[in-house]
Amino acid sequence: MITRKRMLAALAAIAVAAPLAACGSDETTTADEGASLDAATLVMYSGRGEGLVGDLIPTLEDLADVSIDVRYGSTSELAAQILEEGDRSPADIFFAQDAGALGAVASAGLLAPLDAETLDLVPDAYQASDGTWVATSGRARVIVHDTEAVDAAEVPDTIDAVVDPRWRGKVGFAPTNASWQAFVTALRVSRGEDGAREWLEAFRDNEPVRYDNNVAVLNAVEEGQVELGLINHYYWYRLARDTGAENMRSAVNYLAPGDEGALVNIAGAGILVSSDQQEAAERVIRAMLSVDAQQYFLDETAEYPVVPALEVDEEGRPQLDELQGPDIDLSELESLEQTQQLLTEVGLL
Template identity: 30%
Template sequence: MNAFMPSRLPGRPTPASRRAFLGGLVGGLPFIIAACGGTEAPAASPTSAPAPSTPAPSIRPPTAAPSAATPVPSAAILEKELVIYSSRKESLMEPTVEAFQKKTGVKVSVKSGGSAELRLLIGQEGGASKADIYYTTDYVDAELLRQKGLLAPFQSSLTDGVPAEFKAPDGAWTGVIGRSRNIMVNTTLVKPADYPASVFDLADPKWKGRIAITRLTDGTPVWLASLILLKGEEATTAFLTTLFKINGMKALNGGSNVADAVAQGEFAAGFVNHYYYVPKKRAGAPVDLIYPDEATGGIGTLVIPLTVAALKSAPHPNVARAFIDFVLSPEGAAPMMTQEGEFPLRPGIPLGDHGADGVRTIDKIRRPAAFDIDKLLAARDRAIELYTPLFT
């Protein structure tokens, strides 16, 4: 069976053996966020934290269960090679690539790098790019490539099943799997009756010295941007100032450190992407996962998609489209769920043994309405500018 060798920038992607790949694994790749300087926000009292006032998001109804396997074009139609530029951690991408190779016989090569780094490379390469597929952990980068006209719209019965907020209007990029932004609590330190129902509950003085959050990585900037769009900049600044300046919230390096600290009882609660909770819960740690702001008037739980797109200049367009359909199928989603407990964005695909107690499928998560991508990008940049002093 063919395997692949992820290559680091610069250089061309090269296929190699599975053994060679395993010898070269590196650590996880967070969202690539360029932190900018800013001025410190003025202090506020606990009562200055915003109370939820936006209309309650609706729960999307589930769709019919997808078929167990997805057909791909015949071998006569498919090209024999596929080149992927991927910002997903190499060890997490490998099982998906191997499954696709086994199903199709196509030789897959992967070039790994940061999401923004690969986006810039694709822009520099233009029509001469060797890439067929751009697989990114930051969908904003996929949108930026779409706006430059570098992605090829693609729609199928499988992409049609992805909720509208997780794909480009023209089908140029499509969400594959998702990460929800949750509150993780230590059940030894927090009784169920005291669980925070909203992120804004953590502005209460009873949480002083008991909260942790990741620095401006792991989806934190996108989450902050969503708060700005949903609650306004003034209310978001007041809320964060209360958390940091009055309640002493600590910013740690990475979601795994936040999950470790909560599981070990160093903090009672922490803001994390759900997949950091999964291994702790499986290992028997005293932790629970909260989906905040689901009550009437709440802002809902943010879900961040990992996305896939075919390049307009793809040398192998047929196999690129086949790969997109494959990763959206239950068969193709299984390797991704196995690795980190992430969930498919197509409703109706069960988690099976891949999740952990308390993790929901996409159709069971009450989410905000879709954001205008340009406004979200501007709000993310503004959040980094404003809140870097608080997070450092």
């Protein structure tokens, strides 16, 4: 195992360093050029909260030989800001919580194509079809339930079962969360606008309980405020690691294969076309896919690593390639604005 880890670390170092080697030989690299690379400062717009990824930033800086100025915010707000700023954006890198926001920025022509060597580090399913963004970690939508109020056999395994009158006023969700909105976008892609509206209206009429974020949804289930919660898997696993699953009131449930509620989404990153530090930004993206960074996502955020070399080890938790979400290309989740408009129209935003 030690030998394997050392080998992986070496490969990761090579992957991060590869763009530098590709730029020219030692004979064509001057001392001034080397100094400018070391001094590079990049601006990252991060839709991932500081509490989740703040401790990772120094590792990325070390691996990529850059300084990173991180500006945190919600993924949807930062995407809208980039769209408004256009080619005047000060951002070099957009680190987003979901594929939809990355797709929206890419479809506006504001993300640059990534190097093939970078894209080759992850499976095709977890990168943009046009090569403008790449996944950095994966996550699944799940349902958590209150074990003191609901038997495991009763927990819905489809989103259509969630709108059964049995669950009226007993389901928590986070309407402004990017992952919830990505799920709704997947619903629109899968069922069309009319089908998505029909489900959302039924969900609304079943009186779901709104919370600010996934943490609040999970806490509400833990405290018995609601019986079911719609969240991303890693919130439950992080709490289980901190407190012990045996001490938790909630339990996690994966939805039926192919159901829209079982969407396997990603966090990911892309480089702004307007950035004047494309090479340095590419090194940061590669650093995000290094073994060190991927191990961070696995250990600290309880997300799925997207490089094939690493796997999860919690008992009962499926591997990333075992998850069976809906048959949707993540690049199709770009219509964030239309999703938000629909949610507003039905009164769920």
